[in-house]
Amino acid sequence: MNSTLSGLVSAVWRSTRVLLALLVVLGLFYPAAVWVAGRAFAHNADGSMMSLDGRTVGSSLIAQDTSKDPALFHPRMSAGNYDGLASGGSNLSPVGEEITAQVAEQRALIARENGVDEAVVPADAVTASSSGLDPHISPEYARIQIERVAKNSGLSRSAVAQLVKKHTQGRTLGFAGEEVVNVNDLNLDLLAAKD
Template identity: 35%
Template sequence: MNRLPSWVRQHLAALRALLVLTVVTGIIYPLAATGVAQALFHDQANGSMVATGQGSTLIGQSFTDADGNPVRKYFQSRPSAAGDGYDPTSTAASNLGPEDVLDTPDRPSLLTQVCARSTAVGELEGVSGARPFCTPDGVGAVLKVFPGHAVSVNQACPATPFIPTYQGLTVQCAQPGQDYTAGRTVPIRGDAKAVVPADAVTASGSGLDPHVSVAYAELQAPRVAKERGLALDRVKALIDEHTTGRALGFMGEPAVNVLELNLALDRP
């Protein structure tokens, strides 16, 4: 071996290191980690699938009919921006921020998405869907201000602008195809107080969140109780049973697993 050229010895040493590391990190370690996970965390290691095979407690899902309408007897999940919704192969957020307030021909702004969701949730739950920076018809309350007039840019004509005037200027509806980029962008907060919780109108960062806030679950409880002919106290007790506390006792907020809660409701 000592008679081999140094470059050959170096390549043989590298090959031995590659083989050893492949066995250790590619075979022994994965088998050991898998064995420990199966022994100590069997349910979680296998995807936390529910016994009925209706999904995983780790991944949210829709409780809607074939037309995408909420099934009224079920608690509804948080919105999702992952693919067509809760798609593990497309987990993602919308990447839209709080400054995304102007609708375009290609898509509604984040603000209008939030406003539309709040309006829809309000109608479903029988409460006010109004919230700050939203018009009564569920779009972003945003003006483009020019020297002689203002335009409610997210309300296409013939819609009636959400306010008639702004600082002495007449507010007009937006003419489709008109370019309003030169105007000054002014979101209007209004005096509405949000009843619909934030997690009912915004998607999570992963798009797969299986939980909703306790506030959103309690907002839905009267509807679910009525649709199922159950006492409201019974439905609220089930919410309590499927509420998880803060991580390590201090991180995050208590949350309700929607799939587990709906399955509990379906049990005889």
């Protein structure tokens, strides 16, 4: 009986030491490390918010529907209507008739809006991202919008083309993924250039 009690006390003492160690690590060190990382990268930790004229106009990480304004660059389509609560894909079959018709309709619309041939409209212009909130488009999609944006924004074609070039981000680590253009950041600079 005495050895059983001794074993129990020993087990409780070991458990208490583990509990205290985990409390210190998970209750103090880990939150402190996360807080320090958040302060070191404050813009990212706070949601990568964008400001125009001193007011917050959105996050550079979540696409905004600008399809009604011909003076701005348009993002990819959104199956969730650019609503963070309804984000996600359409769940349509990639070979189904419905998605095929939707892509053809969108391709014709984009070609007409931008005054280009349907053959040059890139795939990302006619398809939604997995989340429906991706603010990135291909440089090709941005380039076919330059004429329309220049004409409607009052800026020169070369000024708009320079903004696209400025906002074209290279591949991750130089080899992973594709070049992209963040439409939110591009439109923010475009609005600032118009003022």
